[in-house]
Amino acid sequence: RALLSMDNAIRAVAERDQPATQRLRDMLRTLLEEDLRLFLRERRMHDIVVVAIENQWHHMSVHDDIIYEAIRRIVADGRESGEFERKTPLDEVTIAIRKTAAVYGHPVLLELNDPDELKRNLAAVTGLILRSLAP
Numbered sequence: 001r002a003l004l005s006m007d008n009a010i011r012a013v014a015e016r017d018q019p020a021t022q023r024l025r026d027m028l029r030t031l032l033e034e035d036l037r038l039f040l041r042e043r044r045m046h047d048i049v050v051v052a053i054e055n056q057w058h059h060m061s062v063h064d065d066i067i068y069e070a071i072r073r074i075v076a077d078g079r080e081s082g083e084f085e086r087k088t089p090l091d092e093v094t095i096a097i098r099k100t101a102a103v104y105g106h107p108v109l110l111e112l113n114d115p116d117e118l119k120r121n122l123a124a125v126t127g128l129i130l131r132s133l134a135p
Contacts, residue, residue: 003038003063005034006031006034006035006038006063007062007063007066009030009034010027010030010031010034010066010067010070011066011070013026013027013030013070014027014069014070014071014073014074015073019078019081019083020074020075020077020078020081020083020084021078021083021130023074023077024071024074024075024078024097024126024129024130025126025130027070027071027074028101028104028122028125028126028129029122029126031067031101031104031105032104032105032118032119032122035104035105035106035107035110036110036115036118064098067098067101067105068094068095068098071094071097071098071101072090072091072094075090075093075094075097075133076090078133082135083133083135084133084134084135085133085134085135086135093133097129100125100129101125103118104118104122
């Protein structure tokens with residue numbers, strides 16, 4: 001149930017009627033904000049999710065798939081609108097963005113970093129991703 005609210009927030013961003021560039025920025029920010037809220041403010045939830053990841057619970061795979069599909073949709077829409085390049089295979093781009101954003105969605109990695117620093121660095125990471133997608 002806890003991941004469901006995060007998944008719904010991520011899907012909602014991906015489905016907005018906005019330019020893909022803005023949706024990608026918002027989706028990565030939403031991922032970070034939701035994960036900070038869920039994993040750092042609620043220690044019990046943090047511990048449960050760490051166990052779920054370590055034991056490869058099905059819910060974690062579903063959650064990861066939702067994030068992957070949100071990124072994929074945003075990139076595909078950006079390609080269609082001309083915002084993003086089309087040369088690199090879509091799955092390759094999606095995987096690269098997902099792996100780059102992993103620091104913003106993994107409870108252990110979040111715990112190792114200062115939340116304020118993560119928020120400050122998110123703009124730089126997002127900018128780098130978006131420049132790499134430029135046509």
